[in-house]
Amino acid sequence: MELLTAAAFALVALVAIVTPGPTVLLALANGSRFGVRRATFGMLGAVASDVVLVLAVALGLGAVFAASELIFSIVKWVGVAYLVYLGVMLLRSKGTLGQVDQQENPRGGSRRSVFLKSFVVAVTNPKGYLFVGALLPQFIDPARPQVVQYVAIGILFCAIDFVVMFAYAVLGTQAVRLLRRRGVVWIDRICGTVLLGLAASLAFIRRANA
Numbered sequence: 001m002e003l004l005t006a007a008a009f010a011l012v013a014l015v016a017i018v019t020p021g022p023t024v025l026l027a028l029a030n031g032s033r034f035g036v037r038r039a040t041f042g043m044l045g046a047v048a049s050d051v052v053l054v055l056a057v058a059l060g061l062g063a064v065f066a067a068s069e070l071i072f073s074i075v076k077w078v079g080v081a082y083l084v085y086l087g088v089m090l091l092r093s094k095g096t097l098g099q100v101d102q103q104e105n106p107r108g109g110s111r112r113s114v115f116l117k118s119f120v121v122a123v124t125n126p127k128g129y130l131f132v133g134a135l136l137p138q139f140i141d142p143a144r145p146q147v148v149q150y151v152a153i154g155i156l157f158c159a160i161d162f163v164v165m166f167a168y169a170v171l172g173t174q175a176v177r178l179l180r181r182r183g184v185v186w187i188d189r190i191c192g193t194v195l196l197g198l199a200a201s202l203a204f205i206r207r208a209n210a
Contacts, residue, residue, distance in 0.1 A: 006156060009139045013157055016131065017164045022083060022121045022198055023049075025191045027165035029090060030114055031172030032187040039169040041111040042118035046165060047158045049122035053132045054154035058146070072126055076202060079124035083199035086117065090192030093185070127205065132157075 017024070023046040030039035122128060136157075140149050172187055 005139055005141075006152070009135075009153060010156060010160060012135065013160050014164070016135075017161050020194065022086075022125060022195060023118055023161075024165055024168045025194055025198075026086070026118050026121060027168040028172040029188060029191040030118075031169030032176045033093075033172075034114065036166070036169050036173050038111060038114055039172070040166075041115040043162050043165040043169070045115040045118035045120075046122045047162050048115075049119050049128070050158045050161055051154065052123055053128050054136065054150060054157060056129065057133050057136050058150040058154075075124055075129070076126045076205070079121070079126065080199045080203045082120055082124060083195050083202065086121065087192045087195035087199060090188040090195065093188040093192070125202070127202070 023042075026042055027039055027046075030042045136150070136153060139153060140146055175187060
């Protein structure tokens with residue numbers, strides 16, 4: 001991948017990822033509740049979903065996904081249901097800090113749980129498939145080996161996503177230090193409300209050719 005092409009892709013991807021979405025909101029909430037170290041596992045979950053998305057596009061599955069009403073609907077409604085579940089859980093949160101939350105509910109803040117929540121949210125978001133499926137091919141030169149290009153663009157995409165989520169997690173951690181427990185309550189409520197809003201918007205999206 002040429003430097004100019006990589007820079008153009010990085011700029012487009014950065015703008016898209018920085019815009020608050022489910023995974024960055026989870027990074028913000030995880031940072032406020034558990035700290036950056038444990039929130040990192042959520043970031044890794046989202047990055048794992050990025051690998052799935054890029055691989056799907058590279059194998060041509062993105063086009064199949066966009067063309068199949070059944071597959072699109074299944075992924076969409078699973079994503080909607082899970083976002084609603086997470087949004088309600090955050091709204092019901094009492095703002096308990098990570099250490100206490102881990103004692104009262106060992107599974108709620110475990111590394112595996114934090115990883116899986118972000119992975120499932122990202123991998124069941126049909127917008128991700130449509131976005132990556134439409135974006136990545138624009139930066140692939142068909143005259144050159146495509147495997148190498150997809151690997152390079154995938155690594156760049158994952159790196160940008162991780163850095164943005166890390167910044168959100170740090171923001172959440174700093175907010176807690178300034179606002180203490182009440183800060184966690186409000187971050188959870190804001191993130192929960194936005195996740196419910198995203199679930200509602202997701203419920204109304206349709207395939208581009210539908």
